[in-house]
Amino acid sequence: MFVDATSNAARPTTHIKLHGPEGFEGMRKAGQLAAACLDMLVPETKIGVTTERLDTLAREFIFDHGALPACVFYKGYRHTICTSLNHVVCHGIPGPRVLRDGDTLNIDIGVILDGWHGDTSRMYAVGDTKKRDRRLMDVTYEAMMKGISVIRPGATLGDIGAAIQRHAEAERMSIVRDFCGHGVGQVFHDPPNILHYGRPGEGLKLRAGMIFTVEPMVNLGGTAVKVLNDGWTAVTKDKQTSTQYEHCVGVTEDGHEIFTISPAGLHQPHQTPG
Numbered sequence: 475m476f477v478d479a480t481s482n483a484a485r486p487t488t489h490i491k492l493h494g495p496e497g498f499e500g501m502r503k504a505g506q507l508a509a510a511c512l513d514m515l516v517p518e519t520k521i522g523v524t525t526e527r528l529d530t531l532a533r534e535f536i537f538d539h540g541a542l543p544a545c546v547f548y549k550g551y552r553h554t555i556c557t558s559l560n561h562v563v564c565h566g567i568p569g570p571r572v573l574r575d576g577d578t579l580n581i582d583i584g585v586i587l588d589g590w591h592g593d594t595s596r597m598y599a600v601g602d603t604k605k606r607d608r609r610l611m612d613v614t615y616e617a618m619m620k621g622i623s624v625i626r627p628g629a630t631l632g633d634i635g636a637a638i639q640r641h642a643e644a645e646r647m648s649i650v651r652d653f654c655g656h657g658v659g660q661v662f663h664d665p666p667n668i669l670h671y672g673r674p675g676e677g678l679k680l681r682a683g684m685i686f687t688v689e690p691m692v693n694l695g696g697t698a699v700k701v702l703n704d705g706w707t708a709v710t711k712d713k714q715t716s717t718q719y720e721h722c723v724g725v726t727e728d729g730h731e732i733f734t735i736s737p738a739g740l741h742q743p744h745q746t747p748g
């Protein structure tokens with residue numbers, strides 16, 4: 475079930491890798507670079523800017539810092555970031571679409587630094603967003619942080635999912651079931667799957683040394699999702715807004731460490747009231 479990561483960390487296996495201090499240090503550096511890239515994009519997400527411009531800026535930033543984009547060539551994906559607007563749930567493809575007043579935008583970035591994968595996403599509010607969309611962004615962020623807050627050795631994956639689900643559903647919002655978090659490290663997507671719903675006490679028991687993402691997608695409307703013909707873009711079937719946040723987290727002896735905290739403290743979008 476579990477395996478010491480130092481012997482074979484770069485190999486995808488069915489086992490769950492348990493990382494030591496060098497894994498945590500590698501993830502700290504990769505996570506900080508990914509988060510710094512999302513910070514760099516904050517002043518760039520303005521009305522009139524195309525999503526492919528944001529992709530170019532992210533790619534150049536990553537190369538300038540001696541890292542590689544994790545998403546380029548990943549299962550045939552060709553871009554550095556995913557740009558998911560409004561009713562796009564995840565895996566939106568950067569292109570000529572310009573940002574418009576009121577858009578909610580998720581930017582998801584994967585970087586590889588010294589072999590370690592930093593994977594994080596957050597929301598950007600373009601101009602004046604709708605009040606209910608701002609509430610959705612807040613609740614999604616809070617749900618992710620509530621899920622992360624229960625992470626410690628002996629807690630279960632169900633405890634994480636339940637904490638996230640409880641917060642979103644209390645606001646009459648819904649959790650996407652079709653995508654989940656994942657083990658991460660020297661492999662981009664590794665076991666286990668991290669579901670963003672569940673029941674307390676159920677599922678795998680966490681152990682110190684596990685490293686995985688928590689990345690809930692929360693919808694204003696129903697949970698139903700479909701993938702467009704491009705093979706990537708996932709959208710809500712009812713076309714209502716969907717938002718997402720993502721952190722990389724490691725289980726420590728007495729709790730957890732978040733690797734992808736925003737160095738500039740820009741995790742939540744600046745939202746103009748109204």
Ligand code: MF3
Pocket residue numbers: 545546548549551555556565582583584593594689720
């Ligand atoms: N960053 C996404 C995740 O959180 C994966 C995107 S896969 C891509 O797991 F190919 F679309 F980039």
Ligand code: CO
Pocket residue numbers: 593655656687689720
């Ligand atoms: Co991820």
Ligand code: CO
Pocket residue numbers: 582583584593594595720
């Ligand atoms: Co991601």
